[in-house]
Amino acid sequence: MKKMINHAEQVVEEMLQGVVLAHPQYVKRVEGFNVLVRANSPVAGKVGLVSGGGSGHEPSHAGYVGKGMLDGAVAGAVFTSPTPDQVYEAVRAVDGGKGVLLVIKNYTGDVMNFEMAAEMAEAEGIQVAKVVVNDDVAVENSTWTTGRRGIAGTVFVHKIAGAKAETGASLAEVQQVAEKVIANVRSMGMALSPCVVPAAGKPSFTLAENEVEIGMGIHGEPGTHRETIRSADETTAHLVEKILNDLPLSAGDEVAVMVNGLGGTPPMELYIINRKVTELLGEKEIVIAKTFVGNYMTSLEMAGFSVTVLKLDAELKALLLAPADTPAWVQY
Amino acid sequence: MANVIRAIEALADVIIANKEKLTELDAAIGDADHGINMARGFEAVKAKLKTAQPDDIGAVLKLVGMTLISTVGGASGPLYGTAFLRAAAIAQGKTTVDGPMAGQMLAAAITGIKERGKAVQGEKTMLDALEPAYNAFQYGLSMNKTMAECLELAVNAAQDGVEYTKTIIATKGRASYLGERSLGHQDAGATSSYLILAALTQLAKKQSQAGEP
Numbered sequence: 001m002k003k004m005i006n007h008a009e010q011v012v013e014e015m016l017q018g019v020v021l022a023h024p025q026y027v028k029r030v031e032g033f034n035v036l037v038r039a040n041s042p043v044a045g046k047v048g049l050v051s052g053g054g055s056g057h058e059p060s061h062a063g064y065v066g067k068g069m070l071d072g073a074v075a076g077a078v079f080t081s082p083t084p085d086q087v088y089e090a091v092r093a094v095d096g097g098k099g100v101l102l103v104i105k106n107y108t109g110d111v112m113n114f115e116m117a118a119e120m121a122e123a124e125g126i127q128v129a130k131v132v133v134n135d136d137v138a139v140e141n142s143t144w145t146t147g148r149r150g151i152a153g154t155v156f157v158h159k160i161a162g163a164k165a166e167t168g169a170s171l172a173e174v175q176q177v178a179e180k181v182i183a184n185v186r187s188m189g190m191a192l193s194p195c196v197v198p199a200a201g202k203p204s205f206t207l208a209e210n211e212v213e214i215g216m217g218i219h220g221e222p223g224t225h226r227e228t229i230r231s232a233d234e235t236t237a238h239l240v241e242k243i244l245n246d247l248p249l250s251a252g253d254e255v256a257v258m259v260n261g262l263g264g265t266p267p268m269e270l271y272i273i274n275r276k277v278t279e280l281l282g283e284k285e286i287v288i289a290k291t292f293v294g295n296y297m298t299s300l301e302m303a304g305f306s307v308t309v310l311k312l313d314a315e316l317k318a319l320l321l322a323p324a325d326t327p328a329w330v331q332y
Numbered sequence: 333m334a335n336v337i338r339a340i341e342a343l344a345d346v347i348i349a350n351k352e353k354l355t356e357l358d359a360a361i362g363d364a365d366h367g368i369n370m371a372r373g374f375e376a377v378k379a380k381l382k383t384a385q386p387d388d389i390g391a392v393l394k395l396v397g398m399t400l401i402s403t404v405g406g407a408s409g410p411l412y413g414t415a416f417l418r419a420a421a422i423a424q425g426k427t428t429v430d431g432p433m434a435g436q437m438l439a440a441a442i443t444g445i446k447e448r449g450k451a452v453q454g455e456k457t458m459l460d461a462l463e464p465a466y467n468a469f470q471y472g473l474s475m476n477k478t479m480a481e482c483l484e485l486a487v488n489a490a491q492d493g494v495e496y497t498k499t500i501i502a503t504k505g506r507a508s509y510l511g512e513r514s515l516g517h518q519d520a521g522a523t524s525s526y527l528i529l530a531a532l533t534q535l536a537k538k539q540s541q542a543g544e545p
Binding site for chain 2: 054076077078079080081082083084085107108109112113116138139140146149197199200204205217219220221222
């Protein structure tokens with residue numbers, strides 16, 4: 001394993017220090033915790049938004065802390081949900097008196113830890129609501145699984161619920177719009193090569209030279225199946241088909257698209273993928289209101305990508321296009 | 333009391349020694365962090381036990397539970413943390429453990445795990461080791477066996493439970509995403525539960541051979 005780190009057990013701590021040093025105008029550290037909050041937290045009269053999860057998905061989630069998006073991000077160990085005491089500190093630090101919304105990706109550990117934190121905060125008299133993002137169509141949503149995973153679509157929840165909170169909306173209203181995003185967002189990913197968790201020191205899975213994993217999650221957890229690598233166009237078409245099977249769209253519908261890199265795939269390839277996504281949606285006369293191409297929700301150095309499609313209505317579109325000013329998402 | 337602290341240290345050492353094995357099991361069908369997280373948690377437990385001076389077994393187990401909740405993360409932190417907190421509630425004010433009380437503690441821990449994880453036996457989780465272990469332990473008690481003998485029965489049942497997880501499809505946790513591809517792999521959580529019981533059994537056997545209760 002080659003990694004540009006100092007100590008495997010210090011990666012999260014040293015990363016957080018680096019983030020604060022890079023973006024002091026946006027974020028500050030909650031002393032003693034792996035929690036970054038807006039530099040001006042708590043913002044009075046505004047619902048606070050807290051997200052987080054295991055580290056290794058940068059710029060998620062700390063990169064989205066700032067005006068128009070999150071108020072706080074909690075960083076767990078690599079690919080491991082943060083503990084309840086950490087989430088609780090984030091809630092306390094951002095509560096401006098209007099309550100706090102927790103945006104949770106649907107993983108067993110994340111849901112349990114965030115729920116325990118919500119119980120702790122409620123016991124202290126802080127109003128807490130939560131939403132669980134489950135946009136990954138690679139996973140069957142049935143009583144036989146934990147349910148769909150939360151992946152890159154989570155960033156759209158941050159953006160839109162964040163913009164809603166900025167308008168002075170109530171906790172219930174912010175929660176409602178977050179739920180609307182979750183109901184209308186679908187993603188699917190694939191991987192060409194694995195990632196290495198620093199503390200493990202070796203890849204959590206292996207792929208043959210000509211093999212890819214379709215439906216790969218963002219923690220190196222296996223996907224739906226493996227296949228021999230196909231072209232960008234063919235692979236993209238497969239993912240888009242799976243997404244549209246689950247999110248029926250008709251001619252004239254408006255969407256936002258995110259082509260997300262998992263960390264080890266160059267922008268060149270992401271743009272090649274986006275070309276095909278746009279072509280496929282265009283064939284169906286689906287209108288793309290805005291496209292995002294880049295590394296939004298990564299999986300360390302994994303090579304691969306995910307495609308996210310969010311069906312928009314007037315409210316979601318306006319909130320998506322509203323200004324945001326965070327380390328990883330600046331929009332006027 | 334010293335016995336209980338020694339038991340916690342023994343199970344912490346076993347988890348730490350099996351850090352890589354547990355991580356590898358998790359890598360096959362999960363996200364490759366179970367051993368790393370559990371080892372981090374039990375290192376913290378050992379550190380705390382060096383300085384803390386708990387008054388009774390309940391206080392020891394509460395310290396273990398709270399430490400695991402705040403250091404392990406993932407699903408294992410809340411699950412094992414809740415298990416130890418529930419066992420702690422049974423052991424509050426007690427300085428010795430007998431067989432029936434150990435059975436009650438195990439039952440409370442299992443109930444806690446079920447409630448926190450919204451899981452039942454047969455879903456390829458730690459419950460597949462713990463539930464048979466509890467049943468075997470209770471059977472041992474009903475046959476008037478010693479604590480060490482009951483634990484031996486329990487750990488054998490847990491081991492069978494771990495083997496059983498290879499034959500079933502996961503419906504809880506990250507492995508559930510794999511569907512049939514989770515077949516053939518043993519569950520990492522069931523394995524860590526087995527290891528904890530195995531450590532306790534080892535210690536109980538040594539103590540009974542040494543003439544300790």
